[in-house]
Amino acid sequence: MPGTRPGMTKNVxxxxxxxxxxxxxxxxxxxxxxxxxIHMEPASAATTLPGFNATKLLPVIRFREHxxxxxxxxIFCPEQIVDVHPSVKNRPRPW
Numbered sequence: 584m585p586g587t588r589p590g591m592t593k594n595v596x597x598x599x600x601x602x603x604x605x606x607x608x609x610x611x612x613x614x615x616x617x618x619x620x621i622h623m624e625p626a627s628a629a630t631t632l633p634g635f636n637a638t639k640l641l642p643v644i645r646f647r648e649h650x651x652x653x654x655x656x657x658i659f660c661p662e663q664i665v666d667v668h669p670s671v672k673n674r675p676r677p678w
Contacts, residue, residue, distance in 0.1 A: 597652045624642075
């Protein structure tokens, strides 16, 4: 079953949400993810100028089922907009 871990019977989604509206597009979440779950993909920029097609890179959860719940994306996001599974109570801290 996709999204399950060995020995688990329920479908568990590990990485839950990225608040794109607050994302600066820095790409740290993509770089620190050891399981290649998050990918930066082009999106239209909110501001447009005549004759200029602005795009910026935003994080997309591409392979949710590969998440190993390391919390790296959540810990290192400078905007604190990544939410790994909300039911996990003992989240690791960066320091």
